[in-house]
Amino acid sequence: MIDIKLRKKQGAFKINAEFKSGVTGVTALFGQSGAGKTSVINMIAGLDIPDSGYIRVNQNPLFDAQKHINLPPQKRKIGYVFQDGRLFPHLTVKQNLSYGMRLVSQQERYVMFDPVISLLGISHLLSRLPRKLSGGEKQRVAIGRALLTSPSLLLMDEPLSSLDHLRKKEVMPFISRLSKEFSIPIIYVSHSLDEVLNLADHIVLMDEGNVIAAGSIDAIVNRSDLFSLMGGQDCGSIISATVETDNDAYGLTHLRFPGGVIKVPRLAVSKGSTVRIRIPVRSVSISLVKPADTSIQNIFSGVIEEISLPDSTFSDIRINIGVPLFSRITRLSQEKLCLTPGKTVFAMVKSIAVTNGSND
Known part of the structure; x- marks a missing residue:
């Protein structure tokens, strides 16, 4: 110790x-x-x-x-x-x-x-x-x-x-x-x-x-109250996941976590390995309905748990998708979508960084 x-x-x-x-x-x-x-x-x-x-x-x-x-x-x-x-x-x-x-x-x-x-x-x-x-x-x-x-x-x-x-x-x-x-x-x-x-x-x-x-x-x-000390817009959700499929027909690796499966470009890691996923707050968009026609592959249903205001422009939204997932959107978008704690939404994850493993 x-x-x-x-x-x-x-x-x-x-x-x-x-x-x-x-x-x-x-x-x-x-x-x-x-x-x-x-x-x-x-x-x-x-x-x-x-x-x-x-x-x-x-x-x-x-x-x-x-x-x-x-x-x-x-x-x-x-x-x-x-x-x-x-x-x-x-x-x-x-x-x-x-x-x-x-x-x-x-x-x-x-x-x-x-x-x-x-x-x-x-x-x-x-x-x-x-x-x-x-x-x-x-x-x-x-x-x-x-x-x-x-x-x-x-x-x-x-x-x-x-x-x-x-x-x-x-x-x-x-x-x-x-x-x-x-x-x-x-x-x-x-x-x-x-x-x-x-x-x-x-x-x-x-x-x-x-x-x-x-x-x-x-x-x-994963504490949103500390985001300002850890890089602001570069901060976000940290999720532990296990490699379920290391290379599917489309060259994607499937990562299993408590909220489902995240698909990422092929990783140079073996099946069963544990990796750490980082999802920046700025890469998560929110929709009230599940998008039908989109290029985004990682979409998760969840419930809003908390909304905080890091400044006068943005809102930080914590969504429970089985694990905490954070999104930073404008306050205008929050009000237009009438987002409040307890509301079910769809989180669209646009970019993901994987650590303890590297991209091919």
Whole structure:
């Protein structure tokens, strides 16, 4: 268990962070730039000192202001992957990796060289210097070096932020396997909701130095009162589904969820796999009757549960289709359709993003 309670004043900015995360899995520390995310993990790593509070990893106190405990960074058994990798430029990839191993005694070492090299797919890079690596390769080596310290906790500070889209797609599958393969809890800092949905099991939402909410991805991301902190129009419904048919006659994958079946372009995932579906609020239209002639394939009947007003122009409609489905329409459209809680409607889903699985 990771148990965090931190207070820190940085000029006029105040950090007030309190949350817990499990002994395995990925916990995303999510928020917009300037929310205080990096400040929090720097305190966890011992690179900055809180004014008060505590940091406990597996019940071991790394910092406790009341008990005057403050372990130095090298004693905390924490791996840290920075945004820019920070490889030693004069050392080869193998030497950079070996440096991580030297930071821990043989008796404490439980992460071994060969499994890390195999997982990250970097065996062909061992003799190269960092300047000969792509951005994605550098980050994979940086992850390997952090793993080889055999940490009790791995911190990752926006490790994909400096990479282009293709490099992000290259590195992301490796990150998603880390916690499972090595049973290491990960705290992953990001301001990208797509990254969080692809990688994380739990989320800690931060804003202006404060933890606003914490919990499972589905529970937090499906809260309409938090949409403004999670990307506004890019927010929406998060639905867990199972691959029922991986490639029908039309090249579509069928995803089974409690409200029925969603059809998406073919996914490179096997039948029975679990995926996470994201449906942005702006991609859901509402009709009072089921459309007969339309190109939209995913249409679901449901009952309006709640209507909220994020601003003077739009209405957020929560529809129960077996799971919560959110739609953002204009207030004018809401009034013209006489939409109120309890009314049965048809939700037309125009676009869907699938995470924990990739399009062919």
